[in-house]
Amino acid sequence: MKKFYLLLLVSTMAVSAYAQNSDWFYATTDSQSAQTLKSEFPEQIQILETKNSVSAVYMTKEVSVKLKENGNLHGPGYIFRKDKNSAIGAINKVNESNMKILDFTIDQDAYVNQVIGQPDATNIGNTIVTLQNYGTRFNTKPTGVQASYDIKSWWQGMADDAGRGDITVEAFNHGFTDQISVILTIPGSEFPDEYVIIGGHLDSGDYWIQNYAPGADDNGSGIATLTEILRVLLANDFHPKRTVQIMGYAAEEIGLYGSADIAESYANANKDVKSVVQFDMTNYNGSAFDIAIIADGAYTSGVLNLYLIDLLEHYNSSGEHQITYDFSYCGYACSDHVSWTENGYMASFPFEAAMGEDNPNIHTTNDTYEAMGSTAVHSVKFAKLGLEYLIETAKVANMGTNDTDAPNLMIAVKDRNLIYDLGNLTPYTNSVVVFDAAGKKLIQKDKLDVKGSVSLQGLPNGFYIAVFKDKDGKAYSKKFLIK
Numbered sequence: 260m261k262k263f264y265l266l267l268l269v270s271t272m273a274v275s276a277y278a279q280n281s282d283w284f285y286a287t288t289d290s291q292s293a294q295t296l297k298s299e300f301p302e303q304i305q306i307l308e309t310k311n312s313v314s315a316v317y318m319t320k321e322v323s324v325k326l327k328e329n330g331n332l333h334g335p336g337y338i339f340r341k342d343k344n345s346a347i348g349a350i351n352k353v354n355e356s357n358m359k360i361l362d363f364t365i366d367q368d369a370y371v372n373q374v375i376g377q378p379d380a381t382n383i384g385n386t387i388v389t390l391q392n393y394g395t396r397f398n399t400k401p402t403g404v405q406a407s408y409d410i411k412s413w414w415q416g417m418a419d420d421a422g423r424g425d426i427t428v429e430a431f432n433h434g435f436t437d438q439i440s441v442i443l444t445i446p447g448s449e450f451p452d453e454y455v456i457i458g459g460h461l462d463s464g465d466y467w468i469q470n471y472a473p474g475a476d477d478n479g480s481g482i483a484t485l486t487e488i489l490r491v492l493l494a495n496d497f498h499p500k501r502t503v504q505i506m507g508y509a510a511e512e513i514g515l516y517g518s519a520d521i522a523e524s525y526a527n528a529n530k531d532v533k534s535v536v537q538f539d540m541t542n543y544n545g546s547a548f549d550i551a552i553i554a555d556g557a558y559t560s561g562v563l564n565l566y567l568i569d570l571l572e573h574y575n576s577s578g579e580h581q582i583t584y585d586f587s588y589c590g591y592a593c594s595d596h597v598s599w600t601e602n603g604y605m606a607s608f609p610f611e612a613a614m615g616e617d618n619p620n621i622h623t624t625n626d627t628y629e630a631m632g633s634t635a636v637h638s639v640k641f642a643k644l645g646l647e648y649l650i651e652t653a654k655v656a657n658m659g660t661n662d663t664d665a666p667n668l669m670i671a672v673k674d675r676n677l678i679y680d681l682g683n684l685t686p687y688t689n690s691v692v693v694f695d696a697a698g699k700k701l702i703q704k705d706k707l708d709v710k711g712s713v714s715l716q717g718l719p720n721g722f723y724i725a726v727f728k729d730k731d732g733k734a735y736s737k738k739f740l741i742k
């Protein structure tokens with residue numbers, strides 16, 4: 260309470276000094292916040308039009324900061340609009356045209372189980388520290404611009420090192436800031452025009468802490484989580500059926516700037532984005548459960564939220580990968596997912612804790628890795644969920660370089676036996692050979708029944724490939740894990 264009063268006092272003085280510069284801009288915000296601002300600072304905001312509880316406004320930069328302080332618990336509380344028409348257009352937009360229902364199935368168990376143990380807290384922690392060492396990633400600061408280009412270079416370098424010439428990493432340039440958004444694309448083999456997206460903002464700071472804004476949790480942790488997801492996908496030679504994009508958004512803190520620009524351009528181009536998941540703050544373990552699914556009805560997709568829960572129940576209900584969850588609420592323009600939602604796309608926002616129990620140091624000079632105990636264990640859970648989401652929505656095109664889909668050929672590992680079902684392959688003319696990860700041939704069995712098993716006794720824990728050959732000698736390979 261006292262803190263709020265002091266902030267109000269200081270900012271009121273600053274507002275009056277600032278009025279002479281009249282640095283006004285257009286935005287949209289929820290109508291209740293707009294009314295509150297109008298009554299507190301009548302000279303600093305004009306409400307242009309209100310529709311469905313959202314207002315198009317014209318306001319000063321400085322008074323816009325009050326939106327965050329007055330109620331919104333995390334994000335800027337408003338979305339920047341480049342002119343009056345786009346502000347008014349945004350509140351009149353009809354939200355449906357791009358919504359296509361994704362077939363939300365869960366059937367990529369073999370691949371998910373292969374990768375789920377791989378996200379590493381040390382890697383995530385190292386990336387967080389690298390990001391906080393920029394001092395500030397505020398979008399107008401040279402280090403903030405540099406950080407955005409560096410993230411592009413890191414992701415490009417990771418793809419190059421993995422020999423993935425098919426992966427592109429592009430800068431998305433914005434009109435109102437020199438900071439770039441970064442878009443990494445893993446092209447889909449079967450449905451290249453269908454997109455599944457994960458993202459998070461790469462900037463830090465706000466009006467008051469532009470010069471030193473380490474932003475370790477907000478949102479160094481999100482970018483570090485995305486980077487670790489990318490590392491694991493590359494390490495497992497991930498080739499999706501749908502196109503996967505990983506995005507680092509510019510300038511979220513000043514009005515969801517980068518994501519609003521990108522989502523609008525995707526909608527204008529009629530891009531078929533199946534769904535989007537936002538990672539903004541993943542490393543502060545502030546609640547009795549692990550992940551807060553933000554369930555604001557107007558700004559997140561209930562269908563996609565349920566799918567994330569489905570994934571958590573399927574893959575993370577118990578054991579070493581257990582992840583607990585609950586719901587929370589965040590409000591208008593809380594983070595970049597809202598940019599996608601308002602353009603008619605399905606978006607969800609799994610958050611580090613219940614709102615109000617999240618990191619108290621964000622948007623201060625104390626948002627450091629050290630203040631989070633110098634560990635990134637909490638973020639690992641988000642990397643796991645991100646991997647499950649991408650793999651299950653994009654679907655794996657092949658399990659490795661030699662993999663080919665055989666209709667209905669299925670395998671499973673049980674009690675150190677490889678159980679198989681040949682499906683449509685003709686029985687008795689087939690063989691299976693098991694190789695280890697180094698390509699060494701370990702077991703061969705010929706003249707397979709339609710259904711049967713192959714003993715794996717004596718093989719150490721690890722990854723293996725089973726190659727089935729049909730009567731014509733055509734090979735179908737499946738990876739599996741002994742654990």
Ligand SMILES: [Zn+2]
Binds near residue numbers: 334511
């Ligand atoms: Zn944030």
